[in-house]
Amino acid sequence: MPKFHPLKIRDIRRETGDCVSIGFDVPAELKKEYAFEPGQHLTLRTHLEGEEIRRSYSICTSPFSGELRVAVKKVAGGRFSSFANEKLRVGQTLDVMTPMGTFSTKLSPGQARHYVAFAAGSGITPVISILKTALEIEPASFFTLFYANQRASSIIFIEQLDALKSKFMERLSVHYILTQEDPGTELLHGRIGERKCRLLCNAFLDTADVDEFFLCGPEEMIKDVKGALSKMGVDSRKIHFELFAAASANKTGSTIKWTPPARPVLSEITITLDGKTFTFDHTSSGLPILDAAQKTGAGLPYACKGGVCCTCKAKVLEGAVEMEVNYGLEPEQVAAGYVLTCQSHPKTSRVVLSFDE
Numbered sequence: 042m043p044k045f046h047p048l049k050i051r052d053i054r055r056e057t058g059d060c061v062s063i064g065f066d067v068p069a070e071l072k073k074e075y076a077f078e079p080g081q082h083l084t085l086r087t088h089l090e091g092e093e094i095r096r097s098y099s100i101c102t103s104p105f106s107g108e109l110r111v112a113v114k115k116v117a118g119g120r121f122s123s124f125a126n127e128k129l130r131v132g133q134t135l136d137v138m139t140p141m142g143t144f145s146t147k148l149s150p151g152q153a154r155h156y157v158a159f160a161a162g163s164g165i166t167p168v169i170s171i172l173k174t175a176l177e178i179e180p181a182s183f184f185t186l187f188y189a190n191q192r193a194s195s196i197i198f199i200e201q202l203d204a205l206k207s208k209f210m211e212r213l214s215v216h217y218i219l220t221q222e223d224p225g226t227e228l229l230h231g232r233i234g235e236r237k238c239r240l241l242c243n244a245f246l247d248t249a250d251v252d253e254f255f256l257c258g259p260e261e262m263i264k265d266v267k268g269a270l271s272k273m274g275v276d277s278r279k280i281h282f283e284l285f286a287a288a289s290a291n292k293t294g295s296t297i298k299w300t301p302p303a304r305p306v307l308s309e310i311t312i313t314l315d316g317k318t319f320t321f322d323h324t325s326s327g328l329p330i331l332d333a334a335q336k337t338g339a340g341l342p343y344a345c346k347g348g349v350c351c352t353c354k355a356k357v358l359e360g361a362v363e364m365e366v367n368y369g370l371e372p373e374q375v376a377a378g379y380v381l382t383c384q385s386h387p388k389t390s391r392v393v394l395s396f397d398e
């Protein structure tokens with residue numbers, strides 16, 4: 042079960058004009074709880090003007106660095122990201138949820154693989170964690186990164202990436218793509234859409250030789266790159282993706298609209314959390330199950346409420362539900378009965394869910 046603990050801010054580093062990274066002190070007794078996989082994220086919680094705000098940010102360090110750090114890019118109108126960039130100070134404490142997320146892969150020293158990532162803007166955050174860890178743990182593996190930004194000055198972690206290029210000269214190649222500045226070559230200029238993805242792949246790699254792809258950025262980029270890769274014959278099981286705005290439901294900019302069922306189902310919902318079980322009645326045309334449960338006073342875990350972060354994941358033990366969107370669960374998890382309760386509506390007259398499975 043994910044849990045919040047208050048963690049003190051050890052340092053705040055300015056990465057670009059509109060992005061800071063925040064390092065946390067983890068007390069010795071919590072080290073185990075905050076052990077993480079590369080690519081995972083943390084949900085931060087605070088109160089601003091009397092309102093509770095939760096946002097998820099990807100961890101940008103590697104597990105063996107001994108450092109727990111996230112990067113927060115200021116977004117227009119973003120209350121938490123503005124607070125983090127302008128007001129947060131070293132020594133303050135934030136509620137930090139234990140690490141979550143499945144945007145990752147199993148790494149092992151004996152593997153010789155080629156990993157490729159497409160990232161845009163702050164989508165670099167989980168990718169740099171995976172990249173550093175993979176190159177460190179697997180001495181025979183290669184990594185190719187295509188990283189899109191508006192201009193050179195907005196490239197997050199540019200110094201780290203350049204240092205990594207020097208350290209892993211033979212095994213890491215990084216290609217910066219700029220959308221609002223001329224990088225001197227047409228190939229590296231403009232948004233990463235379907236055509237650009239195909240051109241970049243044709244120029245720099247053979248997709249048949251790539252073992253895994255990681256995509257992190259806005260929904261449109263992910264959709265386009267996935268489309269291009271599948272047209273080039275890449276097996277969808279090799280493609281991992283994470284939406285850039287894991288932070289907030291309403292900021293994912295999703296174009297998918299859910300239509301409530303024409304004939305709503307009245308359902309008895311039973312939920313088990315931390316060994317305790319409670320039941321309430323709910324209709325499929327109303328709020329998602331997570332919100333409906335919260336109205337009854339239940340303290341279920343959540344962060345983004347947008348189908349991205351998986352903090353609200355539970356297993357369906359009886360009955361069936363329908364999800365509005367799912368950007369976070371892998372197909373195997375869905376097949377095993379897991380759902381995102383912030384997106385779920387009952388389909389049967391009885392639904393039994395467990396957060397403890």
Ligand code: FES
Pocket residue numbers: 342343344345346347348349350351352353354369381382383384
């Ligand atoms: S709360 Fe993030 S996926 Fe449900």
